[in-house]
Amino acid sequence: MKSHRTAIVWFRRDLRLTDNPALRCAAEQATHVIPVFIHSPDEEGEWAPGAASCWWLHHSLSALDADLRGRGSRLIVRQGSALSSLRQLIRDTGATLVTWNRLYEPAIVARDTAIKTALGDSGIEAESHNAALLLEPWAIKNVQQQPYRVFTPFWRAAVAKLDGLPSPRPAPRRIPGPEDWPASTPLSKLDLLPKIRWDAGLAERWQPGEAGALEQLDSFADEADRYSTARDRPDESGTSSLSPHLHFGEIGPRQIFAQLHLLSPSSDSLATYAREIGWREFAHHLLFHFPHTATKPLDVRFERWSWQRSRKPLAAWQRGLTGIPIVDAGMRELWHTGWMHNRVRMIVASFLTKNLQTHWLQGARWFWDTLVDADLANNTLGWQWTAGCGADAAPYYRIFNPVLQAEKFDPHRHYIRRWVPEIAALPDRFVHQPWSAPEPVLEQSGVKLGKSYPKPIVDLRESREQALAAYEAMKTLP
Numbered sequence: 001m002k003s004h005r006t007a008i009v010w011f012r013r014d015l016r017l018t019d020n021p022a023l024r025c026a027a028e029q030a031t032h033v034i035p036v037f038i039h040s041p042d043e044e045g046e047w048a049p050g051a052a053s054c055w056w057l058h059h060s061l062s063a064l065d066a067d068l069r070g071r072g073s074r075l076i077v078r079q080g081s082a083l084s085s086l087r088q089l090i091r092d093t094g095a096t097l098v099t100w101n102r103l104y105e106p107a108i109v110a111r112d113t114a115i116k117t118a119l120g121d122s123g124i125e126a127e128s129h130n131a132a133l134l135l136e137p138w139a140i141k142n143v144q145q146q147p148y149r150v151f152t153p154f155w156r157a158a159v160a161k162l163d164g165l166p167s168p169r170p171a172p173r174r175i176p177g178p179e180d181w182p183a184s185t186p187l188s189k190l191d192l193l194p195k196i197r198w199d200a201g202l203a204e205r206w207q208p209g210e211a212g213a214l215e216q217l218d219s220f221a222d223e224a225d226r227y228s229t230a231r232d233r234p235d236e237s238g239t240s241s242l243s244p245h246l247h248f249g250e251i252g253p254r255q256i257f258a259q260l261h262l263l264s265p266s267s268d269s270l271a272t273y274a275r276e277i278g279w280r281e282f283a284h285h286l287l288f289h290f291p292h293t294a295t296k297p298l299d300v301r302f303e304r305w306s307w308q309r310s311r312k313p314l315a316a317w318q319r320g321l322t323g324i325p326i327v328d329a330g331m332r333e334l335w336h337t338g339w340m341h342n343r344v345r346m347i348v349a350s351f352l353t354k355n356l357q358t359h360w361l362q363g364a365r366w367f368w369d370t371l372v373d374a375d376l377a378n379n380t381l382g383w384q385w386t387a388g389c390g391a392d393a394a395p396y397y398r399i400f401n402p403v404l405q406a407e408k409f410d411p412h413r414h415y416i417r418r419w420v421p422e423i424a425a426l427p428d429r430f431v432h433q434p435w436s437a438p439e440p441v442l443e444q445s446g447v448k449l450g451k452s453y454p455k456p457i458v459d460l461r462e463s464r465e466q467a468l469a470a471y472e473a474m475k476t477l478p
């Protein structure tokens with residue numbers, strides 16, 4: 001006997017049917033289930049989804065609707081205030097239960113808490129669940145009962161709690177809908193797709209939606225044994241490329257852990273991969289406990305840093321025209337595909353915040369708009385870590401040398417030649433630093449520095465020394 005006649009499942013960033021506890025809960029407790037997505041970007045504070053995320057969201061919602069239809073259901077789309085939309089839907093359908101899966105960004109936590117109270121006050125049952133993380137951010141505390149700020153002890157404590165991890169649950173075979181469906185806004189009305197169609201590269205590279213996520217996991221599973229050696233090579237596809245699927249909840253970390261047997265990994269590669277999923281957990285733990293870090297440094301000393309404010313270097317960085325090939329390759333990969341390899345993310349972020357002395361938030365905002373996997377927790381951690389002002393900071397001020405990094409991680413020059421074709425004809429030893437090539441070599445390779453490809457916008461050695469001096473000066477400020 002079901003305890004509710006009609007339930008609403010409020011889909012947010014859990015755009016899947018498999019191992020979706022909010023969906024399962026509604027299907028178990030109600031005779032009729034109404035899946036709903038409410039587009040309310042204004043409620044995400046200053047971090048409303050960027051352009052690449054909107055592109056992904058459009059296609060993922062479309063895939064979710066098709067998957068629901070295959071099970072006798074459909075996705076109802078509304079836009080505007082989430083609470084008003086839910087109230088309207090409750091009036092339209094007579095629903096007495098609303099279920100959803102939790103998100104952990106500060107603005108969303110505040111909004112959802114208010115919605116839960118408001119629904120409860122009107123006699124509607126509201127139930128939230130965990131679909132996004134292995135462990136809730138509040139489940140792990142250090143011996144002083146404080147949140148962790150360093151990854152290794154955090155992950156050790158997390159792993160110790162993973163034994164009781166519930167197994168992923170299959171998608172419901174049928175999702176019984178009401179006799180009369182409430183009205184739905186056509187997806188196209190949400191205006192998620194760009195007006196100027198710059199998205200061809202995204203469509204070439206990605207398949208948003210649950211089926212795309214599961215296929216991606218299957219294909220990574222065949223290769224996962226090379227992860228620990230291949231993961232640092234931007235010229236190879238040695239990582240899982242699951243980040244946008246994880247961000248939109250088209251797959252959850254419990255499913256990845258189960259399929260790859262990550263609780264007891266059978267190789268170093270799988271153990272390393274489990275730790276990377278651990279970094280995602282850590283990022284969510286940090287953002288939940290230190291919500292101000294989306295815009296402010298965790299290490300308060302960095303509030304005194306005097307960042308360079310000129311827009312010109314930032315614009316050159318954004319457009320992949322800095323004259324430093326590995327940086328430009330990464331920024332172009334990002335623009336074209338909506339994604340950038342992790343090693344290159346670290347290199348371009350270090351270059352922006354250290355060599356160009358530009359505020360990490362400027363970089364974080366550009367990533368936010370252009371990454372298909374833009375994720376407030378992971379992006380904040382990545383930028384603050386690289387800028388040196390976040391958790392797990394190195395005991396020294398780490399400045400990546402982009403030329404040495406490129407030599408090491410793009411040894412065959414394939415990555416640079418793919419993304420910076422202007423210098424592809426240079427002999428190998430000059431590809432990572434075209435400014436060091438003699439004039440006749442440049443000429444022979446069809447490269448005109450300053451014309452066909454920029455000269456470096458900063459001197460790497462000088463800018464490194466200036467950054468180190470600024471760091472020393474900051475440390476001595478009272």
Ligand SMILES: Cc1cc2nc3c(=O)[nH]c(=O)nc-3n(C[C@H](O)[C@H](O)[C@H](O)COP(=O)(O)OP(=O)(O)OC[C@H]3O[C@@H](n4cnc5c(N)ncnc54)[C@H](O)[C@@H]3O)c2cc1C
Pocket residue numbers: 231239240241242243244246247276277278279280281283340341342343345346349367371373374375376378379380381382383386
């Ligand atoms: C400056 C900077 C900004 C970043 N911004 C984002 C972002 O907005 N969204 C995002 O998902 N990742 C971000 N990352 C982390 C990382 O670069 C990506 O998660 C990774 O490149 C995604 O590719 P993948 O799925 O093939 O990763 P894999 O190597 O296959 O890793 C598997 C999963 O683990 C998680 N993961 C891996 N590395 C990290 C990490 N360092 N921090 C947190 N989670 C991690 C991701 O969910 C990833 O999908 C950022 C890193 C840096 C240095």
